[in-house]
Amino acid sequence: MRHSEEVANIQWENITPFYQGLLKESERAIGILAFTYIESQIYEMFGQHLDSDVQGGIGSILGPQGILDAVGKQIKMLRALRWITPDTEHNLRLLARIRNRFAHAHSALTFADEKIRGYYNSLTKYEQRWAELGFSKDFPDANLQTRHTYLIRAVLTLFALYHDLVLMPSSIRAGMGPTGAFRGEFEKFPPRLQHALGTCVEVVNLIYRDAASVQPHRDSGQEP
Numbered sequence: 001m002r003h004s005e006e007v008a009n010i011q012w013e014n015i016t017p018f019y020q021g022l023l024k025e026s027e028r029a030i031g032i033l034a035f036t037y038i039e040s041q042i043y044e045m046f047g048q049h050l051d052s053d054v055q056g057g058i059g060s061i062l063g064p065q066g067i068l069d070a071v072g073k074q075i076k077m078l079r080a081l082r083w084i085t086p087d088t089e090h091n092l093r094l095l096a097r098i099r100n101r102f103a104h105a106h107s108a109l110t111f112a113d114e115k116i117r118g119y120y121n122s123l124t125k126y127e128q129r130w131a132e133l134g135f136s137k138d139f140p141d142a143n144l145q146t147r148h149t150y151l152i153r154a155v156l157t158l159f160a161l162y163h164d165l166v167l168m169p170s171s172i173r174a175g176m177g178p179t180g181a182f183r184g185e186f187e188k189f190p191p192r193l194q195h196a197l198g199t200c201v202e203v204v205n206l207i208y209r210d211a212a213s214v215q216p217h218r219d220s221g222q223e224p
Contacts, residue, residue: 009048010041010162012196019155019203023147023210027110028102030147034154035099038092038161039071045165046074049083071096082178084164087124091157094119111146120146126156130204139208148211152204159200166193 018037022030047058060066068074072093079089098119101108111120127149130136144152167189168178186194 010045010166010192010196012192012199015155015158015196015199016203016206019151020206022151023207027147028108030150031098031102031111031116034151035095038095038154038158039099041158041161042071042074042078042092042165045161046078049165049169078165081169082172083168084161085168085178088157088160088164090122091124091153092161094123095154095157111150120150123150123153124157125149125153127152130156135201135204136208138205139212142208142211143214144208144211145214148207151207155200155203155207159197162193162196162200166190 019034022033025033043062047062050058050061052058054060062068062074068077075089075092075096078084079086098116101113101116101119105113107113108116111117127144130152136142171178
């Protein structure tokens, strides 16, 4: 659909180097930076759906002094517009809480922190779905540690965000509900969206490859 082509300006080339680099970071850095990247994508993609000629510009809506100046407000509005699914909203909020806990609590250094562990355990367990669908079969020796599963959950939340925020507004505008215009039609997705989704899948494979190549003692955070 034409509108989805217009808003699908996703910088998919940055996804792999960013998340691959996080594999070597501390758990605290992973918890902060994984969502910081997603937050930037929320801002960029939300802004593409807005009229840039609005008084004060997009910054008056999404900027530091805007009416949606915090990512929590942006997530709430995206859900209110039915531009993201309830599951995507749920995971985005949990990732934001994990980021905030790591960023503002001096005692929160690993995923073993009690509050972070609770948020982490409430995230969609995408790694289980990945295994059930047979996508992890090429990595039988993968020893997923907390850093790996957290990154998988973050990257596949990013996958869901890209999918939702490109397609759902366009489908609604076409009068076919949030998903009716694109259900099961990957080959009809805008090319940049296809690249972004494919890159997210590649990054998950990189995470599994890393999990298969490291010793269990490398990461102090086993599954909480």
